[in-house]
Structure formats: structure tokens, C-alpha cells
Amino acid sequence: MTKVEAIIQNSKLEAVKSALQEIGVEGMTLIEVRGHGQQKGHTEVYRGREYSVDLIPKTKVEVVLAEAMVEKAVQAILGAARAGKIGDGKIFLTRVDEAIRIRNEERGEGAL
Amino acid sequence: MGKQLIPTLTFALLLLLLSQPLLAQPASPPATPGAAPTIFSDTNARLAKLEQQVADAKSSADNGWMLTSSALVLMMTGPGLALFYGGLVRKKNVLGTLMQSFALMAVVTVLWGLFSFSLAFASGNSFIGGLHHLFLRGVGAAPDADYAGTIPLQTFMVYQLMFAIITPALIAGAFAERMKFSAMLVFMILWSIVVYDPMAHMVWGKGGLLNAALGGRFPTLDFAGGTVVHVTSGVSALVCALYLGKRMGYPKEAMPPHSVVLSFIGACMLWVGWFGFNAGSALSAGSLATSAFVATHFAAAAAAAGWAAAEWLRNSKPSALGAISGSVAGLVAITPASGFVKPMPALAIGLIAGVFCYWMVAKVKAVFGYDDSLDAFGVHGAGGTLGALLTGIFASSAVNPILKDGQGNILPSGALEGNAHQLVNQFVGVAISWLLAIVGTLAILKIVDMTIGLRVSEEEEIQGLDLSQHGEEGYYWEASA
Numbered sequence: 001m002t003k004v005e006a007i008i009q010n011s012k013l014e015a016v017k018s019a020l021q022e023i024g025v026e027g028m029t030l031i032e033v034r035g036h037g038q039q040k041g042h043t044e045v046y047r048g049r050e051y052s053v054d055l056i057p058k059t060k061v062e063v064v065l066a067e068a069m070v071e072k073a074v075q076a077i078l079g080a081a082r083a084g085k086i087g088d089g090k091i092f093l094t095r096v097d098e099a100i101r102i103r104n105e106e107r108g109e110g111a112l
Numbered sequence: 113m114g115k116q117l118i119p120t121l122t123f124a125l126l127l128l129l130l131s132q133p134l135l136a137q138p139a140s141p142p143a144t145p146g147a148a149p150t151i152f153s154d155t156n157a158r159l160a161k162l163e164q165q166v167a168d169a170k171s172s173a174d175n176g177w178m179l180t181s182s183a184l185v186l187m188m189t190g191p192g193l194a195l196f197y198g199g200l201v202r203k204k205n206v207l208g209t210l211m212q213s214f215a216l217m218a219v220v221t222v223l224w225g226l227f228s229f230s231l232a233f234a235s236g237n238s239f240i241g242g243l244h245h246l247f248l249r250g251v252g253a254a255p256d257a258d259y260a261g262t263i264p265l266q267t268f269m270v271y272q273l274m275f276a277i278i279t280p281a282l283i284a285g286a287f288a289e290r291m292k293f294s295a296m297l298v299f300m301i302l303w304s305i306v307v308y309d310p311m312a313h314m315v316w317g318k319g320g321l322l323n324a325a326l327g328g329r330f331p332t333l334d335f336a337g338g339t340v341v342h343v344t345s346g347v348s349a350l351v352c353a354l355y356l357g358k359r360m361g362y363p364k365e366a367m368p369p370h371s372v373v374l375s376f377i378g379a380c381m382l383w384v385g386w387f388g389f390n391a392g393s394a395l396s397a398g399s400l401a402t403s404a405f406v407a408t409h410f411a412a413a414a415a416a417a418g419w420a421a422a423e424w425l426r427n428s429k430p431s432a433l434g435a436i437s438g439s440v441a442g443l444v445a446i447t448p449a450s451g452f453v454k455p456m457p458a459l460a461i462g463l464i465a466g467v468f469c470y471w472m473v474a475k476v477k478a479v480f481g482y483d484d485s486l487d488a489f490g491v492h493g494a495g496g497t498l499g500a501l502l503t504g505i506f507a508s509s510a511v512n513p514i515l516k517d518g519q520g521n522i523l524p525s526g527a528l529e530g531n532a533h534q535l536v537n538q539f540v541g542v543a544i545s546w547l548l549a550i551v552g553t554l555a556i557l558k559i560v561d562m563t564i565g566l567r568v569s570e571e572e573e574i575q576g577l578d579l580s581q582h583g584e585e586g587y588y589w590e591a592s593a
Contacts, residue, residue, distance in 0.1 A: 048474025051366045
């Protein structure tokens with residue numbers, strides 16, 4: 001089982017959700033995050049004082065998938081989230097040791 | 113319709129009066145020499161009654177406006193100023209900031225009723241009033257003609273109370289995010305008595321040294337409180353900011369406003385409420401109130417545009433915070449001038465104030481490095497001083513014939529009208545308010561600091577005033593239940 005973490009532009013959220021649903025991904029977790037890679041922030045001015053804001057709001061999409069689904073999901077996210085600019089985001093894949101459904105203690109890929 | 117009612121009634125009455133001899137029956141008793149004919153004594157009584165009713169009607173109109181104005185000025189503190197300041201601080205200090213304004217609404221009211229009104233407005237000497245009105249003795253339905261001849265003294269008292277509330281609340285902008293609530297309460301009680309009451313007495317009270325309407329030695333034209341409210345609080349704010357020192361992390365750490373939206377709402381309430389502050393200072397509902405209303409509005413508008421324009425030029429974008437701050441600066445500057453100037457000078461005063469206060473806040477503060485957190489000095493102290501001096505230039509007796517000579521002839525008010533000496537008097541008034549504010553505030557700060565301490569501890573400052581001083585959080589938005 002693999003966790004697919006995608007940090008994406010906020011404006012691409014709807015597109016990514018739809019793309020994942022289309023390939024049959026049923027569950028996901030969304031987190032509001034702030035951060036940056038190469039993307040520069042911006043400057044805000046309040047009463048003459050400048051504040052540089054370099055932690056940019058993004059959305060993180062997390063899905064845990066069976067191995068067979070992983071590459072399809074990655075392609076779906078890439079297609080939906082890409083705008084071709086710095087700031088589009090990144091996808092990370094990590095191995096998940098176990099998944100457990102709380103309702104009935106089902107384990108493994110059946111719990112996903 | 114109201115305007116025509118009185119002349120119409122008078123005309124009808126005269127018609128009635130003059131027609132009596134023509135319509136009267138010949139059987140009326142022969143008049144004895146020297147005695148008033150019965151028809152005329154009856155008419156005299158009716159005339160007297162009509163005069164009383166007219167006076168009552170005028171009194172009702174004035175009193176209605178004055179009670180409304182009192183409510184408007186209270187709204188300026190709560191929630192106007194509370195929100196304006198509240199939005200400018202960090203989220204962890206929002207309640208602490210709101211409480212500073214609100215606590216004064218409660219505390220100053222009690223002081224005012226017990227003795228503060230008396231100290232400000234009872235007869236005393238040139239500097240302070242006496243205790244004639246202790247516990248509001250003698251403050252009832254009857255007017256005090258020295259102050260406002262058509263409204264109950266009680267109305268005048270409650271109107272002035274709202275000024276006494278907002279003035280100390282303004283100072284809180286300077287020590288935002290780092291003052292102990294207990295220390296603030298003690299400080300404000302002492303400040304109200306030691307600085308506000310004498311200043312109000314000198315400018316507006318009977319026998320006051322600076323009272324232009326009642327023959328003060330240095331008549332200072334201050335219609336609604338440029339010196340009494342804004343200079344005293346603004347300069348006191350600067351003293352507080354310097355004495356308490358900067359917030360932890362200032363100026364390196366970013367401390368942007370947590371909600372410009374709240375500040376916006378507060379600022380708009382201040383603008384609307386200011387009509388009560390300035391136009392209400394006419395103490396009547398007539399054309400002087402209108403003139404002050406118009407001058408107030410025009411100054412606010414011009415100042416908002418001025419600050420926004422200055423910012424647009426300097427930063428390439430006009431900010432919402434800048435625009436609303438500009439309007440407040442204009443309102444501050446027009447406060448002393450509002451009942452003395454015509455609309456065009458009001459526009460000029462506003463425009464100058466908008467640009468001047470922007471420069472004070474965006475440039476001068478950074479140069480000197482003091483942490484006047486919410487720009488109480490930059491806007492109120494500096495704006496009030498500017499407005500008081502500009503009043504000396506633009507005041508016109510055509511708007512308000514306040515200065516008269518011994519024979520009752522109207523004298524010119526301001527410099528442009530030919531009374532350049534007024535600028536000297538304005539300067540004296542401003543200088544006295546600066547002096548009183550500095551000396552009074554320093555003394556009180558020292559006393560409070562030595563007894564209970566002024567500033568919160570470092571841990572408390574990091575934790576935030578809401579939790580450390582009030583045991584609350586302003587926004588409890590965690591997902592719970």
C-alpha cells in the first residue's frame with residue numbers, strides 16, 4: 001500500500017478531486033497547508049510597514065492506495081494539477097505498513 | 113412644514129387680535145381708564161402660552177438631536193473604536209483590546225456620575241471645576257444657559273460623558289498588546305481625573321482659561337474636542353508608548369492586523385458616529401449643527417482620498433487600511449474646526465490631514481522607532497494638533513460668531529478673516545494640552561508602575577492578552593463536537 005501525498009495549488013483542488021473520483025478513488029483527506037518550494041512569496045503593506053509573506057497557502061491531498069492504483073492516481077493528479085508554472089506543487093509517495101478500518105477492524109488492502 | 117407653522121400661527125393670532133374690535137358686540141363693558149380691556153388680557157395669556165409651546169417645541173427638537181448624538185458618540189467607542197483597534201492587533205489579543213474600550217464605558221460612566229462631571233463643568237477656577245455637581249446634584253431637567261439653554265442639563269451631562277469615555281479609550285492604541293488590564297484600569301481612572309477633567313474644564317467649562325464661548329483668557333477655538341480629546345489622548349499615547357517600551361519582537365517580527373475587516377467596520381462606525389461628536393457639539397438642532405455635520409463629512413472624505421492617494425503614489429497600491437485610516441485622520445483634524453469652517457476649507461483640512469498623518473505613520477514613526485502600536489499619536493496626537501492650528505486659520509465668524517467684544521459686536525474668528533492673533537491662542541491651547549498630557553501621564557505611569565506594574569510578563573505577552581488577562585479566546589474555531 002502506498003500513500004500518495006500531493007501538494008497542489010488551491011485553485012486546482014476541484015479538478016484533482018474530479019480526476020481521482022473518475023479513476024475510482026473513493027477516499028481522500030484534504031489539509032490546508034502553507035509552504036513554498038521555488039515559488040517566491042509576495043509583500044503586503046500595512047500602515048507603511050512591509051511584511052514579506054513567503055509561506056504560500058496550498059492544499060495537500062492524501063490518498064492511500066493499493067499498488068495497482070498508484071500510477072493511475074499519479075497520472076490523474078499530474079494531469080489535473082499541472083498549470084506549467086513554478087508553484088504547481090509536488091507529489092510524494094511513501095510506503096504504508098498497515099491500514100485498518102475502524103468500524104470492523106478490517107485490515108490490509110480491503111480496508112482502503 | 114414646521115418652519116412655516118410658527119409664522120402661520122403668529123399671523124393667525126395677530127389676525128384674531130386685530131379683528132376683535134371689528135367683530136366684538138357693542139354690549140361689551142365700557143373700558144375704565146387705565147385698565148387693560150378683557151379681550152387683551154385673555155389674548156396675553158394665550159400669547160404667553162403660545163410662546164411657551166414654541167420654546168418647548170424648540171427644546172424638543174434640540175433635545176432629540178442631542179440624545180441621538182449622545183448615542184452616536186457612545187457607539188463610536190463601542191463598537192466603533194473597539195473594532196477599529198481590535199482588528200489591528202494580533203488574533204491572540206483581540207478580546208483584550210475590545211475590553212480596554214468596553215471597560216472604560218463602564219468605569220468612566222461611574223466616575224462621571226460621582227464627581228468627574230462636576231470637576232469638568234461646575235464653576236471652579238480657570239483650571240478645574242468645583243464640586244457643586246457632586247453626585248450630579250443640580251443636574252436635572254432645567255437647562256444651564258451658560259452651556260445649552262434649550263436642553264436639560266442632564267442631557268448635556270450625558271452627552272459630555274460619551275466624550276469622557278472615548279478620550280481615554282484612544283490612548284489604548286499606544287500600549288496595545290502589552291498592558292496589564294488591572295494597571296490599565298487604575299491608569300485610566302487617574303488619567304480621567306488628572307488630565308481629562310481639567311482640559312475639558314479649561315476649554316469648555318465655566319471660567320475655563322481657554323474657553324472661547326465664555327470669555328476665557330486665551331480663547332481657543334475647539335468646537336468638539338481637538339485639544340480636549342485628540343491632542344491629550346494622542347500625546348499621552350506617545351508618552352505611554354515610550355515609557356512601556358516596544359512589544360516583544362517589534363519591529364523585526366511580523367505583526368500584521370489579524371482582521372482588516374473588523375477595522376473597516378469599526379472605522380465606518382466612527383465616521384457615522386462622528387456626526388454626533390461634531391454636529392452634536394452645536395448643542396442644538398439648528399443650522400450650526402448642519403454646518404458642522406457637512407464639514408465633518410467633507411473632511412473625512414477628502415482625508416481618505418488624500419491618504420489613499422499618497423499611498424498609491426508611494427506603494428503603487430491604495431490599501432483598504434490606508435483609506436479607512438485616512439478618513440479617521442480627517443475626522444480628527446476637523447474636530448476642533450467643525451463648527452467654525454465652511455465646506456471648502458473642510459475639504460482642505462481633510463486633504464492636508466490625510467497626507468500629513470500618512471507621513472507621520474508611514475515615515476516618522478519608523479525614523480524614531482517608537483512602538484505606537486495602533487498609531488494613536490500619529491493620527492490623534494498629530495492630527496489633532498494640526499487640526500487645532502488649521503482652525504485658527506480657517507475659522508469664520510460667518511459660520512459661528514463665537515468671538516465678541518465687550519459691546520457684543522461680532523469679531524473675526526480666524527486668520528483668513530483678519531484675526532491672525534487667533535493662531536497664537538490656538539497655539540497656547542495646543543501647548544497646554546501637550547504639557548498637561550505629558551506631565552499628567554508621566555506622573556500616573558510612574559505611580560502605577562511602582563505600585564502594581566504596568567506591563568504583562570514576557571510569558572503573558574507571548575500567550576496573548578485574551579488568555580492571560582481574561583481567560584478567554586476570541587475565536588474558538590477548532591472542530592469540536
